Amino acid sequence: xxxxxxxxxxxxxxxxxxxxxxxxxxxxxxxxxxxxxxxxxxxxxxxxxxxxxxxxxxxxxxxxxxxxxxxxxxxxxxxxxxxxxxxxxxxxxxxxxxxxxxxxxxxxxxxxxxxxxxxxxxxxxxxxxxxxxxxxxxxxxxxxxxxxxxxxxxxxxxxxxxxxxxxxxxxxxxxxxxxxxxxxxxxxxxxxxxxxxxxxxxxxxxxxxxxxxxxxxxxxxxxxxxxxxxxxxxxxxxxxxxxxxxxxxxxxxxxx
Numbered sequence: 001x002x003x004x005x006x007x008x009x010x011x012x013x014x015x016x017x018x019x020x021x022x023x024x025x026x027x028x029x030x031x032x033x034x035x036x037x038x039x040x041x042x043x044x045x046x047x048x049x050x051x052x053x054x055x056x057x058x059x060x061x062x063x064x065x066x067x068x069x070x071x072x073x074x075x076x077x078x079x080x081x082x083x084x085x086x087x088x089x090x091x092x093x094x095x096x097x098x099x100x101x102x103x104x105x106x107x108x109x110x111x112x113x114x115x116x117x118x119x120x121x122x123x124x125x126x127x128x129x130x131x132x133x134x135x136x137x138x139x140x141x142x143x144x145x146x147x148x149x150x151x152x153x154x155x156x157x158x159x160x161x162x163x164x165x166x167x168x169x170x171x172x173x174x175x176x177x178x179x180x181x182x183x184x185x186x187x188x189x190x191x192x193x194x195x196x197x198x199x200x201x202x203x204x205x206x207x208x209x210x211x212x213x214x215x216x217x218x219x220x221x222x223x224x225x226x227x228x229x230x231x232x233x234x235x236x237x238x239x240x241x242x243x244x245x246x247x248x249x250x251x252x253x254x255x256x
């Protein structure tokens with residue numbers, strides 16, 4: 001009798017343990033699915049650099065223009081722009097932001113994206129370089145879609161900053177204070193600081209001005225002083241030598 005009762009209790013304990021294991025497994029699976037869904041639904045920001053053979057420049061610019069114009073026609077696209085470097089016109093940049101990863105993956109199946117991928121297989125001097133970035137003080141779609149005026153001599157600057165370990169939060173805090181003032185400057189079209197994913201000491205600024213005069217005004221604007229002080233003291237190498245890129249936009253071609 002005692003043995004039968006013991007077996008019965010033992011079976012109940014085993015059954016309870018099995019239920020707990022199933023519940024734990026289900027909870028882990030649900031949590032994993034939730035995390036994946038969250039990642040897929042997060043805004044994705046991406047910069048791609050192409051170093052192009054001279055004889056392929058015109059064709060790749062045309063393909064990039066088609067890509068950008070098709071992208072900005074999508075309601076899921078936040079922004080898409082293409083540039084060549086002022087001093088190195090064979091270096092092209094594609095900068096794009098999408099509402100989520102799923103939408104970018106869907107767009108990658110469109111003809112314009114396939115044409116770009118196919119052309120880059122034979123047109124480049126070096127492999128494509130891609131940066132995924134996290135925007136700090138993010139802009140809205142409407143803000144990203146602001147453009148310079150037709151009569152403006154637009155200037156776009158991208159600056160890569162490699163911060164010393166342990167100082168990166170100071171850099172972000174400095175920009176957090178200065179950013180609203182930068183964006184309020186009359187000559188600024190838009191201004192963004194982003195952190196490069198995979199290394200929290202690496203940043204890139206994207207600065208679009210209506211003209212070189214507007215940029216010179218910015219360099220003498222008092223709120224920029226703490227930023228300049230940081231760049232002079234707390235980075236691994238001076239960004240103005242190797243990290244500065246003056247960009248000429250060629251797509252989209254619309255202006256206010």
